[in-house]
Amino acid sequence: MEIKTYTNYILLSLVAVLFALTSCKKSSSDILLTNKPVVEAYLIPGQNLSVKVYQQKALTDTATYGAALTGLSISVSDDSKTVKLTESASGTYTYADGTFITNGKTYTMQFTYDGVIVSAATIMPGKPQNFKLSDSVFHVPSSINPLYADVVRGTITWDNPDSLYHLLVFKNLDNDPFYISYIRTNNKPSFQINTEQAAYHNLVQSSFNYYGHYQVILMRVNKEYINILTTNISRDSQALVNEPTNVTNGLGIFTAMQTDTLTLRVTTE
Structure with missing residues (x-):
């Protein structure tokens, strides 16, 4: 694209x-x-x-x-x-x-x-360098357990030796995305995160509101x-x-x- x-x-x-x-x-x-x-x-x-x-x-x-x-x-x-x-x-x-x-x-x-x-x-x-996903597939648990809400299930990394500012944008590409939990239906499929000056972002079980195919865009x-x-x-x-x-x-x-x-x-x- x-x-x-x-x-x-x-x-x-x-x-x-x-x-x-x-x-x-x-x-x-x-x-x-x-x-x-x-x-x-x-x-x-x-x-x-x-x-x-x-x-x-x-x-x-x-x-x-x-x-x-x-x-x-x-x-x-x-x-x-x-x-x-x-x-x-x-x-x-x-x-x-x-x-x-x-x-x-x-x-x-x-x-x-x-x-x-x-x-x-x-x-x-x-331009951002060494932008990587720990896995190209993110598996959402079949049941959402609040006791494990902060358990890391995937990691996004990039080089940032000078502590520059970055945003991560998760753009859902599906025409009719299917939501993961009815509790989250008011949230939008696509979203962005201000990673501030970090060089990584952890994905947890509640990171996504919808299943589907995403573009993960790193903005410097x-x-x-x-x-x-x-x-x-x-x-x-x-x-x-x-x-x-x-x-x-x-x-x-x-x-x-x-x-x-x-x-x-x-x-x-």
């Missing part, structure tokens, strides 16, 4: 958090904050560069995105080359050359909005991605002053990531 297909799925979990953080209403003490543009960009090697820019939403706005910001002149540099992005759709700016995004480079984005320079930078992390990400993902800010204008962002004079995220993927089948013993 192409990297773009499952990366689009992965980012959906971040979208809800990001838009909660960038939704606000004007108050007399925070007028400047409501005028900042929201940036959304995820750089992945081999894929075309895409940057989405839009306005913040009001708390009562149920749309996924705020109004698109059009007509911007956005440039991205990798220290040795600077490219100008083209507005391929309203508020979406792209550079259609997949060779521009490569390993080990620092990327800096910049544009002017309302007379102010908006910028952000991110470093492309290295930067701190700015983790900051947004792990922030629990309510939709209260009083709490929107310190929302995480790596965009100067703006909101949102401009980040880079690399992934690797394995397959796993979850079945009964």
Whole structure:
């Protein structure tokens, strides 16, 4: 499967958090904050560069995105080359050359909005190495015994000598997955885990809610991605002053990531 297909799925979990953080209403003490543009960009090697820019939403706005910001002149540099992005759709700016995004480079984005320079930078992390499953089949016990809930039944490992940040995504590939226990029917077949800075993740008897075929995707990400993902800010204008962002004079995220993927089948013993 192409990297773009499952990366689009992965980012959906971040979208809800990001838009909660960038939704606000004007108050007399925070007028400047409501005028900042929201940036959304995820750089992945081999894929075309895409940057989405839009306005913040009001708390009562149920749309996924705020109004698109059009007509911007956005440039991205990798220290040795600077490219100008083209507005391929309203508020979406792209550079259609997949060779521009490569390993080990620092990327800096910049544009002017309302007379102010908006910028952000991110470093492309290295691709995960030695990503392994202890077994390509995970056997769920025929009866779930709470006394053995924490017994390790499988392990996922990867190299992480520098304690970098990783996410594990378990994407169920079945059209109609069969749930393991009726107690868990409200949980979704696909899920993700923040492994923080570890180099392994243990699978226990309750790790999966559904049987079936899975893609296990390891994402190596930067701190700015983790900051947004792990922030629990309510939709209260009083709490929107310190929302995480790596965009100067703006909101949102401009980040880079690399992934690797394995397959796993979850079945009964």
